Amino acid sequence: MFTDFYTQHKRTIIVSLVSVLLAVVSVIIFYTFFVFHITSTTPDLANASYQTPRLVVNFNKDIKEGSVKIVSKNNLNIRTSTKDSKLTVDILSGMDADKKYTFFIESITSTSGDVIKNHNIVLETSKDGVLSDEDQKIILDRQEANKPAYLRDPIFKYLPHSTLDYSISAGLNTVVGEGEKDITIFITAMLSAADVRIDRAGAISSYNQEAMNYLKTLDGINLDNYNFSYRVNAVSL
Numbered sequence: 001m002f003t004d005f006y007t008q009h010k011r012t013i014i015v016s017l018v019s020v021l022l023a024v025v026s027v028i029i030f031y032t033f034f035v036f037h038i039t040s041t042t043p044d045l046a047n048a049s050y051q052t053p054r055l056v057v058n059f060n061k062d063i064k065e066g067s068v069k070i071v072s073k074n075n076l077n078i079r080t081s082t083k084d085s086k087l088t089v090d091i092l093s094g095m096d097a098d099k100k101y102t103f104f105i106e107s108i109t110s111t112s113g114d115v116i117k118n119h120n121i122v123l124e125t126s127k128d129g130v131l132s133d134e135d136q137k138i139i140l141d142r143q144e145a146n147k148p149a150y151l152r153d154p155i156f157k158y159l160p161h162s163t164l165d166y167s168i169s170a171g172l173n174t175v176v177g178e179g180e181k182d183i184t185i186f187i188t189a190m191l192s193a194a195d196v197r198i199d200r201a202g203a204i205s206s207y208n209q210e211a212m213n214y215l216k217t218l219d220g221i222n223l224d225n226y227n228f229s230y231r232v233n234a235v236s237l
Helices: 002-033 133-145 193-198 200-216
Strands: 038-042 054-059 069-072 078-083 086-091 100-109 115-126 166-172 183-191 227-234
Touching: 038 115, 054 115, 069 078, 166 200, 183 200, 193 200, 200 227
Parallel strands: 183 227
Antiparallel strands: 038 054, 054 086, 069 100, 078 086, 100 115, 166 183
16 A cells, blocks of 8 residues: 555655755755854863863854853853864863863854854863873973972973082072072082092082083073082081
């Protein structure tokens, strides 16, 4: 019976199916190209690292500058920026693993005037979430920026340093007089009993010079930027 019905109405059925298909395709095309919407997010919302430093939300249209109103429902400290069709939400507070964090878009407007309102983006954190190389760099850069100013000086990448003959350390000058530098490098000559007995002054001079020779090999270090203090540590006889 169905075969007879199909045979009799074959043309009508095919036309109907094609019409439905075209309607579905039209809706998809219209949504993809004309309706303002989110196309993707980074990281994976379902398995983000709890150390994730930012959430990147991509839209299908460019974002109007200054139109973004987004808040964290978990009271995270966030900062937003936009470029073309990308919204970046910097997450400045620490997050915990195995927890959901909701970012609520109160409104965001495209350059063509379309608006998204009252939209939740839910980020689920995990200890197993993988950070991209770029996100790892962001974390390291933030840690570096949060260091006290003097610790950001390149000398602290190399010091303290020591050998059997000398030790070198560096510290911030709490009181800086006119013409003095912010950081002092301390060079300590490590004298043995033989040094003290045979040629104390010669040993001190030699070890201080060894220390200076080491400092001169350090990349990106201008020794004119530092004060120097020389000390002696002699063994008890």
